[in-house]
Amino acid sequence: MLLAFWPGFALADQAFYPAKSGNADAPVLTVYSSLDEPLARPMIRGFQEANPDVAVKYEDMLTGDIYDRIVRETDAGKKTADFAFSSAMDLQVKLSNDGYAQVSNLPMSAPWPKWANWRNTAYALTFEPAVFVYHKPSFAHEPVPNSRAEFVDYLKRKGNDVHGRIGTYDIERSGVGFLFMARDQEQFGDIWSVIGAMGAAGVKLYSTSSAILERVADGRFVLGYNILGSYAADWASRYPDVGIVLPKDYTVVMSRIGLVPQAAAEPELGRRYLTFFMSREGQTIMARELQIPAVSPEVAGENTANTLQELLGAQLRPVPVSPGLMVYLDQVKRARLIAHWNEVLRTQ
Numbered sequence: 001m002l003l004a005f006w007p008g009f010a011l012a013d014q015a016f017y018p019a020k021s022g023n024a025d026a027p028v029l030t031v032y033s034s035l036d037e038p039l040a041r042p043m044i045r046g047f048q049e050a051n052p053d054v055a056v057k058y059e060d061m062l063t064g065d066i067y068d069r070i071v072r073e074t075d076a077g078k079k080t081a082d083f084a085f086s087s088a089m090d091l092q093v094k095l096s097n098d099g100y101a102q103v104s105n106l107p108m109s110a111p112w113p114k115w116a117n118w119r120n121t122a123y124a125l126t127f128e129p130a131v132f133v134y135h136k137p138s139f140a141h142e143p144v145p146n147s148r149a150e151f152v153d154y155l156k157r158k159g160n161d162v163h164g165r166i167g168t169y170d171i172e173r174s175g176v177g178f179l180f181m182a183r184d185q186e187q188f189g190d191i192w193s194v195i196g197a198m199g200a201a202g203v204k205l206y207s208t209s210s211a212i213l214e215r216v217a218d219g220r221f222v223l224g225y226n227i228l229g230s231y232a233a234d235w236a237s238r239y240p241d242v243g244i245v246l247p248k249d250y251t252v253v254m255s256r257i258g259l260v261p262q263a264a265a266e267p268e269l270g271r272r273y274l275t276f277f278m279s280r281e282g283q284t285i286m287a288r289e290l291q292i293p294a295v296s297p298e299v300a301g302e303n304t305a306n307t308l309q310e311l312l313g314a315q316l317r318p319v320p321v322s323p324g325l326m327v328y329l330d331q332v333k334r335a336r337l338i339a340h341w342n343e344v345l346r347t348q
Contacts, residue, residue, distance in 0.1 A: 013037060013060040017044055020052035028055045029269040032070065032081040034063045034088070035256070035290075042289035047276045054269060063088035063175060067095060074100055074263040082270030085125070085258045085277075088175050090325040092257035096122040097323050101259040104271050108278040108296070113305075115320040116255065116295055124255030124321050125277050126286065127293040127305035129229040130180045132245040133213060133236075138222040139243070147249040148194050151225070155197040163202040167212040168225040170205035172338055176254060177207075179319065180226040182328050182337065183252045187317055192344055198225065199345035210235075217242050228254070230292045233303075237291070246312060253318040255295065 015037045019026035033040060037060040044056050061069070063086045073080040084101075086092050095101050101121045109120050116124035132151065134144050142158075145151040155166070169177020184191045204221075206212050209231035215221040217239040224232075229244070236242040258277055260270035276282045283294035287303040294304045301307060309316060319325070328334050 015058045015060070017048060017056040017058070019055040020048050023053065026053055026055045027266060027269060028057050029083065029266060029273055030057045030059070030081045031083045031085065031273065032059050032061060032066045033083075033085040034061065034066060035085060036060060039290055042285050043277070043282065046281060046285045047273055050276060050281070051272060054272070063091060067091040070095060070100055070261050070263075074261065078263070079265035080261045080263045082260065082264040082266045083258065083273045084261055085256060087254070087256045089124075089179065089254060089257055089319060089321065090175075090329055092122055092259060093118060093321060093323060093325045094329060095261070096259060097326065100262050102262050102264065102267055102270075104260050104274055106271065106275050106278060108275070108298075111297055112278065113295065113297065113318075115318050118321040118323075122257050122259045122321055123274065123278065124295055124318075125258045125283075126230070126256045127295045127308065127318070128254050128256075129246055129293075129308070129316065130183075130226045130252040130254065131229045131232050132247060133216050133224040133227045133232050134243045134245065135216050135219050135222050136241045136243045137219065144243065144245055145223070146245055147247050148188060148191075149249070151223075151247075152194055152197040154223075155201045159197075159201045162222050164204065165220065165222045166198055166201050166203045166225070167206060167215060167221045167223070168198065168203055168227075169209075169212075170207050171341055173207035176209075176228055177226065178328065178334075178337075179254060180252055181341065183317070183319060184226070185337070187250050187252065192340075194225075195341060195344045196347070199347070203345070213242065226252075234291050246315070248315060250317050251312065251315055253316050255319065255321070256292075257321060 066086050070080050103120050105120050145154045171178040171181045209228050212224040213235040216224050232244050258274050260267055264270045280298045283296040283299045286292050287294040
């Protein structure tokens with residue numbers, strides 16, 4: 001995910017799903033999304049079962065490209081996607097704030113959590129905690145850190161033994177990593193002690209979750225810090241040596257945001273897809289088949305915001321969908337945070 005230095009106009013990976021009705025002239029819903037197309041198939045299938053008269057063109061692209069393409073097409077007076085779904089919370093809110101998204105007054109708008117709805121324009125549709133991941137065999141005789149203070153204590157005690165075996169996101173290259181670091185700075189007054197301890201332990205930096213989780217799974221790493229929980233859960237389900245901890249001091253929760261662009265070619269189709277995303281059925285597909293925690297207050301059971309909030313309460317700190325997200329799109333503030341991050345790591 002890119003926060004600021006997104007690339008120029010890029011080609012997207014496209015997939016086309018004909019209408020279930022068999023009508024070759026059926027209206028086409030165009031989706032721009034950062035969710036890999038294979039992962040999105042259950043949601044598309046569910047939508048088309050409920051809307052057999054609609055074909056779907058799914059364009060899978062980077063978050064920065066979604067933002068850039070919607071802005072370019074809108075500013076050129078062209079039509080753009082009918083629905084945009086992205087994990088770059090800041091860029092989605094910027095689209096909304098700058099007039100590139102339509103108001104969508106939907107059946108679930110009123111009961112949707114207040115933190116997850118910006119003026120009925122941008123909706124948080126997932127509930128994804130930032131977690132610690134660990135290599136279970138490496139902690140057979142050692143308690144697993146359950147908070148940032150315990151994390152620092154572990155690194156100070158075991159730093160030489162685990163040097164070079166700690167991983168986290170490179171906040172210069174990972175948008176979600178930068179978002180989590182920015183929230184850490186707001187939530188934890190002593191966050192730089194955590195960064196310093198990781199630096200002293202030879203932390204390795206990566207732009208993707210899978211690069212870190214792969215190394216935890218095979219034992220090259222013992223710990224990963226601030227890893228996106230949905231990816232961690234997927235790896236843990238397939239690799240039994242991967243363990244997950246939701247830090248007990250506080251757990252940041254990010255979301256993927258959906259909206260209907262202002263210049264949508266078929267805005268009513270976009271709203272129909274967003275409505276399905278927010279429905280009990282759509283959110284259940286999200287939780288059970290996509291393995292991404294659902295936001296809807298109507299959906300209970302495993303892998304939902306309801307269950308996580310019942311278990312953890314105030315420990316969870318969802319990132320609100322609001323203009324506050326755009327603070328770190330400011331290049332000066334972004335550069336200042338990254339410079340301090342690099343300085344602390346280098347010093348150690």
